[in-house]
């Protein structure tokens with residue numbers, strides 16, 4: 001199984017000319033503000049302070065690039081990949097103009113970042129598919145960008161309801177073959193299928 005054994009913050013950027021030049025396979029994380037994006041990055045990398053976490057929505061407004069060293073035990077291989085933490089979208093107090101700025105920033109990233117392997121779209125398991133999530137998925141489909149969904153905060157609903165909630169969410173988001181992974185950062189559950197997914201994307 002793949003493990004992320006070392007992780008480093010590389011830089012923050014807005015414009016493509018400032019993106020780090022390295023061409024390692026890249027995975028980007030996106031989602032509405034406060035869904036638990038930073039928490040998920042920290043959990044996956046087992047590095048608490050890597051992405052800043054905060055209970056105040058809308059803290060992440062830049063693209064943050066991270067370098068990750070991975071190891072795969074099964075075949076004794078290792079290598080590097082990059083994570084990009086994309087700014088959160090859809091916080092309540094943000095104006096139309098700010099949202100348009102966000103769309104432009106993200107579109108530029110999708111256009112320029114040829115090493116982008118896949119996007120991890122993060123949603124809160126308790127909230128039905130939101131128009132902002134759907135808009136992002138449409139952008140990805142139009143560009144033919146691969147993605148999966150992570151439904152965070154699975155601990156906030158009864159265990160017996162997780163499977164049905166995930167099914168409804170997949171339907172609401174218009175998913176076809178794309179996987180959806182329920183995860184709880186509080187209980188540290190649901191990560192193995194996601195690690196598996198990363199490993200498959202690298203092979």
Ligand SMILES: Nc1nc2c(ncn2[C@@H]2O[C@H](COP(=O)(O)OP(=O)(O)OP(=O)(O)O)[C@@H](O)[C@H]2O)c(=O)[nH]1
Nearest residue numbers: 034035036037038039053054058059088153184185
């Ligand atoms: N119960 C529970 N709380 C979680 C989980 N994941 C994240 N949280 C909490 O949700 C809040 C927001 O988490 P963040 O990781 O800062 O969210 P974010 O999406 O990075 O937020 P922005 O920086 O605003 O984009 C924090 O209080 C976390 O502790 C989870 O799986 N379960």
